[in-house]
Amino acid sequence: RTSEVLGAKWSEFDLDAGIWAVPANRMKGGAPHEVPLAPQVVAILRACRASHSGTSDFVFESKPGRRLSQMALLAVMRRMGLTAVVHGFRSSFRDYVAEQTDVSREVSGKALSHAVKDQTEAAYFRSSLLAKRRALMETWADFCVGSSPVRLVSSKA
Numbered sequence: 001r002t003s004e005v006l007g008a009k010w011s012e013f014d015l016d017a018g019i020w021a022v023p024a025n026r027m028k029g030g031a032p033h034e035v036p037l038a039p040q041v042v043a044i045l046r047a048c049r050a051s052h053s054g055t056s057d058f059v060f061e062s063k064p065g066r067r068l069s070q071m072a073l074l075a076v077m078r079r080m081g082l083t084a085v086v087h088g089f090r091s092s093f094r095d096y097v098a099e100q101t102d103v104s105r106e107v108s109g110k111a112l113s114h115a116v117k118d119q120t121e122a123a124y125f126r127s128s129l130l131a132k133r134r135a136l137m138e139t140w141a142d143f144c145v146g147s148s149p150v151r152l153v154s155s156k157a
Contacts, residue, residue, distance in 0.1 A: 001028060001113075002086050006068050009057040010049065015042050018134070033113045036134035038141030093140060101139065107132045 004022050013020050020035040027033050037045070048059065055064035062068045073086045090112060097108040110129045 001090070002070060002073060003028075004033075006060055006070065006072065008059040010052070010059055011057050013037075013045060013059075015045055015049075018042050027113065029113060029115050034128060034130060036130060036137050038138045040141045040145055041137075096140065096143065097136065100143070101136070103132070103136050107136060111136055 004026055007026050008020070008022075012022060015037075018037040018039070020037055022033045022035065024030055024032045045059070052059075052061075055061070056066070058065075058067040060068045060072075062072065077084060077086065094108060094112065097103050097111075107129050111133045
């Protein structure tokens with residue numbers, strides 16, 4: 001989600017482990033969320049960190065000590081000539097998973113930080129599915145950067 005990305009802080013990232021730990025107070029659902037980072041993302045973040053001003057903990061600063069606004073991503077997309085909306089990235093990811101992989105809805109739902117609506121199911125299904133989500137995010141990153149053809153990810157991995 002845009003707000004989680006724009007509010008990202010360097011202290012939330014463990015680039016060696018390839019994890020972004022978004023704290024509960026910044027998540028829509030109010031629960032902490034660990035995001036497995038694909039190697040391409042880690043490389044980008046390392047490059048960003050190397051050129052970071054160091055004036056604040058925000059990953060994406062507009063000015064020293066200030067995070068980018070909610071309109072920043074939309075403005076970038078408009079400058080690129082794209083007519084899509086930022087939230088469309090989440091929808092595109094979900095469509096990609098459904099159409100191009102055999103990854104389960106549970107894994108893609110966890111990747112998108114969707115809450116399990118059924119209270120009984122939520123009580124029993126507490127796994128973060130981190131290893132499966134890591135494989136999915138690596139496949140998605142490969143697809144996005146065009147570094148390999150689309151490959152199926154087994155939900156049994």
